[in-house]
Amino acid sequence: MNYNYFSEIVEKANQRKCKISSIVKEWEEEKQEKDIAEIVKLMSEQWQVMKRAVDSGLNNPQISMGGLIGGEGKKIISYMEKNNNNDIYLKSAARALAVAEVSASMGKIVAAPTAGSAGIIPAVMLACIEKYGSSEEEIIDALFTASGLGIVIAKGASISGAEGGCQAECGSAGAMAAAAAAELMGGSPQASSNAAAMVLKNVLGLVCDPVAGLVEVPCAKRNVMGTTLAIVSAEMAVAGVTSVIPLDEVIAAMDSIGKSLPAILRETGKGGLAVTPTGLEIEKRVKGEKKNV
């Protein structure tokens, strides 16, 4: 079996009366010729690294290679502790930033789907543990739901900022996290699809315009955007809110928008925030000197 559209996966899950994650696991089993237990173990390893990245970013913040970010996640947690604030959105924002900071300071992360968007899925999964009591096992299952959607997006559009802009990176990560979260919140396969569609619709057209070409500004804070949007969209979908435009059509729209984005807005560091006066000044400071040979 091979799936090119998320609706095919949803339909299969409905027929079999099982979760999307079960369908994705079987799909991977066929492709890899490995048994499901082994595949689940591998996914569990990814999850352990994700959690460690969050902890490391919050407890041991580092300044990034380009010197533009570092310590923001911890700053938020300190603020929350001081004010007795336990808001899940703010806490998730801190976690997403923490992973982005770890990545930008050459720490260990899991590309999900890319290094630049690596904070979103861990932050949303931890929110599900905290708010919905999801177990480790359920989280690892949900990561299959997320990656199943990621495969469909990679096939139908792109998960690379250089190809499709930030909608393809933080947008895809947010959509994947939302689909996983909806499943963890007890939503149906169709709810996962609606949740993901609602995230993607909100980021269509988002450009990739990293200052000095570095995965720091605005990437870290766009991880917060993806995280927040994923949690609220999953809740909306489980509450019964549906997406008028079906997910697969949103993905197709994202593909055509990505293709019509000019190159300066696709990870070249030559447009958008990268060419603001401040962006250009930072670029001058960070870049290595160039000579001809």
Add this chain to the structure above:
Amino acid sequence: MKDFSVFDIIGPIMVGPSSSHTAGAVRLGKIARAIAGNQTPSSAEIYLHGSFAETYKGHGTDLALISGLLGFETDSPDIKKAFEFAEKEDLKFNFFPVDLGPAQHPNTVKFSLIKKDGTKLEIIGKSVGGGNIAITELDGYEISLKGDLPTLFTKHKDIPGIIHQVSGILCDHKINIAFMKVFRKEKRLEAIMVLETDDTISKDIIKQIQNIPSILSTHYLDPV
């Protein structure tokens, strides 16, 4: 269309900040090390082109390339300290941001290596996104290899029958050739053959290939 695994999407586990400028750079260094006989060279002049030249410091591309030459994995916590490890292993290195011309991919690197035995090696490679890479030139030969499969190189005399002999040995050991290319600069002089296989090739088999009279040298690379 590429058949993605869930671990292409959630994964790889890597040291940040960039799959192309960091993880890909480690892999390029690792391939260069493998071509150099799986040992740390004594010196490396590293030329950085395009986006590599412009953003290498902020992406740790320099640390990543040296890490690869030292044989580190893409998720090694030691990548950050690669320069210290290089000193311990007596690897002298220099980086030169350059313009290698408009035909090169934006993330291109040229290694000029001197091995411990004094022989020189020149390798050009590119990082094409998501940690995927390709080697495009070896000692002036335009080649193409991605390093994701077991790879055997031979340098040999450009005469009839050599491909038959090499593939015959592989066939005897039931090793399936996935991709194969032959490159040469001039007719009937030296040529290079690059074989990417589905199965790993044992030392014994490589020895048999080395014993073919027209084979000048062989290099074997495990997937990186």
